[in-house]
Amino acid sequence: MKVKHHGEEFIEQLSGISLSRLYLQDMLDRLTTSVATVMESNVCALLLLDDSRQTLLLMSSHGLDKRADNTVRIKVEQGVSGRVVREKRTIAVNDVRTDPDYHLVPETGEEWFLSMLAAPIMDGEECVGVIYIQNTDQTEYPDSEIEKLSSLAKSVAGSIRVAWRLEQTRRKAEVLSELNDFARFCSSTNDIDQITSTIINYASKLIGSKIEAIWLTSDDDSLSGSHYPESVGDIEWMRPIREGIVAHSFRNKEPVRIDDINSETRFEGLDRVAKCSVLCHPMVFHESVIGVICVGDRKARDGEYCYPFSGEEDNTLAAIAQMSAEAIVRAGIHKQLAENLNEHRRNVKELTILFQLSLAMQRTISLDDLLAMILSCVTVGEGLGFNRAILFLHDEGTGVIKGKLGLGPSSGVEAENIWMAASEGRANNRADLAGWLVKSNFAEITKSRFHQTAISYETSIHSQESLAKVLRNKKPLNIKGNGESSLSDSGLTQLLQNDQYAIVPLIVRDTALGAILVDNFVTRKEITDSDLEILTRFAAPAAWKIQNVKLLEKLASVNTELLNMERQMARVEKFLALGEIHAELAHELKNPLTSIGGFARRLEKKLDGGSDEHYYSSIIVNEVERLESLLTNTLEVTKEGSDSTLQSIDLNSVVEQTVDLYWRAMSEMGIRISISLAADLPPINADYSRIKQVIINLLINAMEALSKSEEGTYRMVEIRTESVHDNRSAVRFSVSDNGGGIPPSHIKDIFNPYFTTKPTGTGLGLSLSKKIVLLLNGVMEIDNRPGVGVTFSVTLPAS
Amino acid sequence: MSRIKILVVDDEENIRLLYSEELKEAGYDVMTAKDAFDADRKVAEFNPDLITLDIKMPGMDGIEYLRKFRENDKTTPVVLCTAYSDYKKDFKIWASEAYVVKSFNLDQLKATIKEVLEKRGISDED
Numbered sequence: 009m010k011v012k013h014h015g016e017e018f019i020e021q022l023s024g025i026s027l028s029r030l031y032l033q034d035m036l037d038r039l040t041t042s043v044a045t046v047m048e049s050n051v052c053a054l055l056l057l058d059d060s061r062q063t064l065l066l067m068s069s070h071g072l073d074k075r076a077d078n079t080v081r082i083k084v085e086q087g088v089s090g091r092v093v094r095e096k097r098t099i100a101v102n103d104v105r106t107d108p109d110y111h112l113v114p115e116t117g118e119e120w121f122l123s124m125l126a127a128p129i130m131d132g133e134e135c136v137g138v139i140y141i142q143n144t145d146q147t148e149y150p151d152s153e154i155e156k157l158s159s160l161a162k163s164v165a166g167s168i169r170v171a172w173r174l175e176q177t178r179r180k181a182e183v184l185s186e187l188n189d190f191a192r193f194c195s196s197t198n199d200i201d202q203i204t205s206t207i208i209n210y211a212s213k214l215i216g217s218k219i220e221a222i223w224l225t226s227d228d229d230s231l232s233g234s235h236y237p238e239s240v241g242d243i244e245w246m247r248p249i250r251e252g253i254v255a256h257s258f259r260n261k262e263p264v265r266i267d268d269i270n271s272e273t274r275f276e277g278l279d280r281v282a283k284c285s286v287l288c289h290p291m292v293f294h295e296s297v298i299g300v301i302c303v304g305d306r307k308a309r310d311g312e313y314c315y316p317f318s319g320e321e322d323n324t325l326a327a328i329a330q331m332s333a334e335a336i337v338r339a340g341i342h343k344q345l346a347e348n349l350n351e352h353r354r355n356v357k358e359l360t361i362l363f364q365l366s367l368a369m370q371r372t373i374s375l376d377d378l379l380a381m382i383l384s385c386v387t388v389g390e391g392l393g394f395n396r397a398i399l400f401l402h403d404e405g406t407g408v409i410k411g412k413l414g415l416g417p418s419s420g421v422e423a424e425n426i427w428m429a430a431s432e433g434r435a436n437n438r439a440d441l442a443g444w445l446v447k448s449n450f451a452e453i454t455k456s457r458f459h460q461t462a463i464s465y466e467t468s469i470h471s472q473e474s475l476a477k478v479l480r481n482k483k484p485l486n487i488k489g490n491g492e493s494s495l496s497d498s499g500l501t502q503l504l505q506n507d508q509y510a511i512v513p514l515i516v517r518d519t520a521l522g523a524i525l526v527d528n529f530v531t532r533k534e535i536t537d538s539d540l541e542i543l544t545r546f547a548a549p550a551a552w553k554i555q556n557v558k559l560l561e562k563l564a565s566v567n568t569e570l571l572n573m574e575r576q577m578a579r580v581e582k583f584l585a586l587g588e589i590h591a592e593l594a595h596e597l598k599n600p601l602t603s604i605g606g607f608a609r610r611l612e613k614k615l616d617g618g619s620d621e622h623y624y625s626s627i628i629v630n631e632v633e634r635l636e637s638l639l640t641n642t643l644e645v646t647k648e649g650s651d652s653t654l655q656s657i658d659l660n661s662v663v664e665q666t667v668d669l670y671w672r673a674m675s676e677m678g679i680r681i682s683i684s685l686a687a688d689l690p691p692i693n694a695d696y697s698r699i700k701q702v703i704i705n706l707l708i709n710a711m712e713a714l715s716k717s718e719e720g721t722y723r724m725v726e727i728r729t730e731s732v733h734d735n736r737s738a739v740r741f742s743v744s745d746n747g748g749g750i751p752p753s754h755i756k757d758i759f760n761p762y763f764t765t766k767p768t769g770t771g772l773g774l775s776l777s778k779k780i781v782l783l784l785n786g787v788m789e790i791d792n793r794p795g796v797g798v799t800f801s802v803t804l805p806a807s
Numbered sequence: 808m809s810r811i812k813i814l815v816v817d818d819e820e821n822i823r824l825l826y827s828e829e830l831k832e833a834g835y836d837v838m839t840a841k842d843a844f845d846a847d848r849k850v851a852e853f854n855p856d857l858i859t860l861d862i863k864m865p866g867m868d869g870i871e872y873l874r875k876f877r878e879n880d881k882t883t884p885v886v887l888c889t890a891y892s893d894y895k896k897d898f899k900i901w902a903s904e905a906y907v908v909k910s911f912n913l914d915q916l917k918a919t920i921k922e923v924l925e926k927r928g929i930s931d932e933d
Contacts, residue, residue, distance in 0.1 A: 595863070598890050598909060603821035605911025610828065632911050640908070 032175035033078075035167070036068035040139075043160060044070040047153070049141035051121055055082065055089055056129075056137035056172060059319030063267075064089055064138060071142070072116040080113050081306075081315040083267065087111030088126050089138040096135050098127040098158045100149040123147035125154065127161040131169050139164075176320075183324055186214055190328065194335035198342040207301065207332045214328070215321045217303035218314060219282055223254055224299040224336065231258055231300065254300050257288040261297050263326065264288040267316035284314045289325050291333035298337060301329045358542050361391050361441065362549060368445035369553045378557050380448040382550045383415040386526060390441050392543060394526035394535075396504075398462040401522040402479055407469040409476060409522070414462025415453050417530060465503050473499055475511055479520040484512040486540050500525070510535045512543045514551035521551055521558075576782060594639045601639065605632030656691045656807055657699065659729055659739050666703040667727060670711070679714055679723040686730045689739050690806035698780045705773040706743040706800050713747030713798070722746070732803055738786075742801035749794040758790070777802075811929060812836040813920070814855035816846045816872075817888070818864040826859065829913045830920075843867035843875075850876075856929050857920060858885045861909075884923045888916070 036054055044052035051071035055064040066080035084090045088109050092099050101124045104110040112119060126140035139161050190210045194203060208220045223231040231254065257264045266272050266286040282304030291299045303325060305314035317325075365385045372378050379399050385391040396416025402409045453459055467473045469480065478485045489507030501507045509527035513520045524547055528535060608628035615622040667683060674681055692699075707725070714723045724746045732738040750758060759778045781788045786804035813835045815826045823839040830837045838853045840846035842864055850858075858876075862869035873885055887906035904923045907916045924930070 595890055599819045599822060602909055602911045603819070603825055606822075606825035606829070606913065609911065610825075629911075636910060 032171040033068065035171050037070075039164060039168075040068045040070040043139065043157075044141065046160070047125075047141050047157060049125075049143050051118070051142035052139065053116075053142075054129075054137065054139045054168075056168070057084070057093065057135070060322070061319075063316055063318060064093065065318070066113075066116070067137075069116065072118060076113070076116040079315070080115055081318075082111065082113065083316070087113075088124055089140065092126045092128050092138045092140075093135050096128050096130065098125070098154050098161075100125045100154055102148050103146050118142060120144055123149070125149045125157055127154075127157045129161050129165045129168060131165060136165070136169060136172070180320070183214055183320070186210065187324070187327055187331070191331050194331055195338075198339045200336065200339045200343065203332070203335050203339055207328060207335075211301065211303055211325065211328055214324050215287070215303050215317065216307045217287070217305060217317070218307050219304035221302045221304075222299060222332075223258070223302070225258075225297070231255065253286055253288050254302055257290050257302075258297055258300050261290050261292060263290065263322070265317065265322055285316045287317045287322055287325050289329035291329045291336065293333040293337045298333055301325065301332060354538065354542075358545060361385065361542075362546060364441035365391075365445065365546070366549055366553075367442035369549075371446050373557055373560050374450075375554070375557045375561060376450040377448065378553060379413045380415075380450040380453055381445045382524070382554075383413055383453070384445050384448040385441070386524060386543070386546070387415050388441070388444070390444075392526075392539075392546060394539075394543075395528045395530045395533075396458060396526065398465075398525045399522060400465075400475060400525065402469060402520055404519070409467050409469055409479060411462040411465040412522070413450070413453060414456070414459040416456075416458050461503060465499065467499065475500060475523060475525070478511045478513050478523055482513050482515050482518070482520055484510065484540055484544050486510045486535055486537065488534070504529065508532075508535065510540050510543065512540070512547045514547055514554060516551045516555040521554055524550070597635075598639055601632055601635055605629060605636065608632060654693045654695055657694050657696055658689070658691055659699070659741060659804075660685045660689055662696065662699050663703060663727060663729060663741060666700050666707070669704070670707050674707075674711060674725065677711065677714065677723065678720075679711070679725050682724065682726045684726075684728045686728075686739075689729055689731055690737055692739055692784075692804045693807035694784050694804065695780075698784075702777040702780050702802060703741070703743070705777045706802075709773060709800070710743055710745035710747065713745050717747055731806075737806040738803050739806055740801055740803040742799050744797060744799035746797040749796055749798045750790075750792050752792075752794055755790075755792060759788075810834065810836045811857070811924065812838070812853060812855045814846065814849055814853060814858045815839045816841075816843070816858060816864075816869070817861040818842060819861075822861070826913070826916075829917070833917050835920075843869075843872040846872065846876075850880075855883065857924060858883060859916070859920070860885055860887050862887055862889050884927055884929075886916070886919055886923060 040052040040054055044050070049071075051069065053069040053072060054067050056067050057063070058065055062084055064082045064084065065078065066076055066082075068077055082089055084093050086109075088099055088101055088104070088107065088111075090111075091109050101107045101110070103122050104124055105122065110124075121142035121144055123143045123146055124140055125142075126138050128135045129137040129139055139157070141157065187210075190206070193206050197203060204222050207222060211217065211220045225231060253264050253266065264286065265288075266282075268284050269282055269286055270284065285306050286302065286304050288300060288302045290297045291301055303317070306317045306321070307314065365381070368381050368385070369378060372381065383397045383399055386397040387394055396414070398414045399412050400409050401412045467476055469476050474485055474487060487507065487509055489501075489509075500509065504525075504527055506527050506529050509525055511523050511525045514522045514524065524543065526535070526543060605628070608625050612622060612625035612629055615625060663683070663685065667681065671681065710725045714725070717723060724744075726744040727741070728744075729739065729741045732740050759775050778788045781802050781804070784804055786802055789801050789803070791799040791801070811834075813830055815823055815830070815837060817823050817826065817839070818841055820841070823841070827837040827839055838849055838855065840849045843866060846858070846860075849855075860869045860873060864872075867875075869887060873887070876883075876885070884904035886904060888909050889906055890909055905919050907919050910916075
């Protein structure tokens with residue numbers, strides 16, 4: 009080997025380099041070229057330790073593949089350079105092939121060089137890098153050469169250090185500027201996907217990794233992959249990671265740095281995400297880990313090589329992780345707020361609708377109007393906005409569920425017409441909804457074709473129809489359909505010509521009154537769970553109101569019945585009050601009358617049959633007889649109903665026995681008697697003698713009416729009994745005659761006590777009969793045909 | 808031969824007179840009493856074969872008197888005279904032999920008395 013002396017020339021060059029305001033790279037390139045020339049070697053290379061002090065980075069080379077500059081990294085444990093750093097002395101190797109420390113870096117193309125001389129670049133006591141030369145032949149470097157390189161290394165150390173620091177500062181400023189951009193971006197968006205992809209971009213740009221990924225915590229506190237590069241595409245990335253590097257970093261809230269994954273032994277179930285190096289940082293926000301950011305395989309300039317990450321890169325990732333954590337948490341909070349706001353808006357809308365509906369519902373007590381309002385509210389845009397709705401009611405007595413009202417178009421064309429018509433006079437905003445709902449017209453709605461379709465539907469509560477199931481389970485049902493199913497699946501699907509609909513039951517105190525069905529037949533808009541939720545909440549007050557109105561209607565009919573009964577009672581009371589006075593009076597009259605009549609009879613008997621006195625006495629006797637009969641009847645009228653004994657009576661036999669008594673008398677009057685008795689008459693609870701008295705009174709009335717008709721005319725009395733099935737089971741008997749009827753002017757008086765048209769009548773027969781019937785909860789009716797005849801009929805409840 | 812004795816109990820003087828005249832005419836011995844206390848005395852004094860008893864009387868009414876009377880005398884027939892026809896449903900008058908509804912026409916009363924006496928086997932020959 010030849011040794012050349014270019015001492016002075018070199019020093020000159022060297023001072024030129026160090027003094028010039030060059031960038032580090034230029035300075036080092038010139039330096040390696042100069043050193044190679046001065047040392048007359050094929051190769052000169054310079055490596056510097058990074059911040060971690062664990063890795064040497066090839067900064068510049070002369071005679072090697074320039075693409076390796078700033079790419080190749082060697083760990084301080086490796087190779088001859090590593091030993092120089094460790095031992096802080098110049099080392100010469102004659103033949104690298106025999107040196108155990110030698111570490112081939114293939115990217116540089118150094119395989120051609122056999123000898124190597126490497127010197128440490130010292131900064132005081134500290135080694136900051138290595139400069140070495142290589143030659144293609146086996147060379148034993150003389151001491152002078154070794155000394156020369158050592159002193160060269162010493163003389164350039166200061167300049168390199170300054171330039172290196174300067175360069176590092178410049179790069180840090182660059183990174184900081186990028187991080188600043190990153191931070192600005194992070195705060196400019198709340199879209200979590202945008203944030204994560206930006207994180208990935210910046211990580212890749214600032215750190216120079218091949219692979220980047222982010223995991224975020226999910227609700228169950230496990231991790232799930234949220235972002236990974238397409239190039240990886242391994243399903244592993246998306247799986248929740250429970251063990252390995254990422255999980256370790258997450259659980260222990262500490263970064264993990266791996267230079268070579270193939271020699272790594274610390275982690276079980278090592279993630280197979282990177283080929284060589286990995287950096288992993290937890291994303292921590294206020295002490296809690298919200299995720300992990302991970303980069304893998306420090307890029308080489310090209311090719312398949314990868315290297316460990318530098319300390320600066322580790323720091324940069326730490327900064328990114330910190331900023332990312334804040335951005336992601338903020339975006340999460342924003343998303344939550346937005347959801348809350350939406351829910352709040354939905355609640356306000358819902359409450360407004362419910363409030364407006366309840367306002368409208370307060371204004372009606374008619375079930376029909378109420379149902380019309382409910383369906384209007386379900387279908388109007390300012391309300392729940394469904395296309396169509398049907399209200400079904402369930403009859404608990406029969407177990408039948410029936411369509412009661414349908415509102416909506418039966419075709420798209422009809423929909424347009426209806427909506428055009430409805431938009432006139434439609435509420436402008438939700439606040440007017442109540443006013444608009446009140447105008448819902450039941451009769452108008454029932455004219456529609458869809459209503460006719462709706463009310464044609466009927467099913468049993470026990471059937472397999474979806475409607476019956478909803479009522480049985482008391483839970484809403486959203487039938488999404490699949491758009492293709494055959495329409496014969498369900499009666500409702502066929503009815504609606506639509507397999508997407510929802511049903512909500514109307515429940516009051518655990519009883520299903522009915523249900524509301526909705527669909528979006530025209531718009532084909534999907535019924536969401538949130539739609540169904542609103543409808544369900546809406547159904548509760550609607551059901552209560554329906555129940556109330558039904559009760560009101562029932563109450564009204566009970567009230568009418570009560571009023572009727574009260575009127576009847578008032579009549580009875582009038583009789584009773586009247587009767588009490590009569591009883592006193594009659595009793596007081598009875599004894600004097602007995603004396604008057606008794607002695608008149610004695611006179612009559614004692615007096616001569618042809619004398620005027622006898623005749624006068626007989627007048628007294630006759631008159632007393634009439635008065636006594638009046639008194640007896642009066643006392644009968646005033647008897648309380650409770651005095652009589654009720655027993656089960658066969659009306660037919662009472663009628664037969666009573667008619668028997670008068671058979672002869674009527675026959676003698678030439679009256680034709682026709683009796684028709686119903687065979688299946690139920691027994692009644694009554695007082696035998698009272699009923700008999702009523703029949704007698706009616707027979708006598710008929711006979712008296714007939715006695716007025718001319719002798720020889722056709723006289724007829726017809727007596728009938730029959731069963732009546734009205735609200736309750738009852739029996740009826742009637743007595744008809746053809747005696748010319750009652751003059752219309754007398755009709756209103758015939759049931760009044762003491763009203764009579766007969767010369768010898770007491771006027772108590774009909775009023776007494778009517779009273780008896782009333783006391784037995786029966787009804788006496790009169791069918792009067794003036795000029796023809798009259799029919800009295802008595803209806804009594806069966807026992 | 809002694810005649811059958813009938814005690815008429817009634818608070819109305821005219822009624823007592825009417826009953827007594829009619830019954831005497833029918834062949835009975837008649838004595839009258841104006842109330843329950845009077846009746847007690849007359850029963851002891853007169854020892855009637857039959858009593859007609861008005862129900863509605865001041866003081867002790869006929870039904871009450873009948874109950875008291877029956878405590879000592881289980882056999883003497885009593886015919887109750889009522890203003891109403893439905894007293895027959897009152898168990899309290901079961902203690903009487905019969906009852907008649909009061910009327911100015913005493914035919915019914917006389918027929919009833921006759922019937923009761925015959926049933927008891929009481930006749931003029933006793």
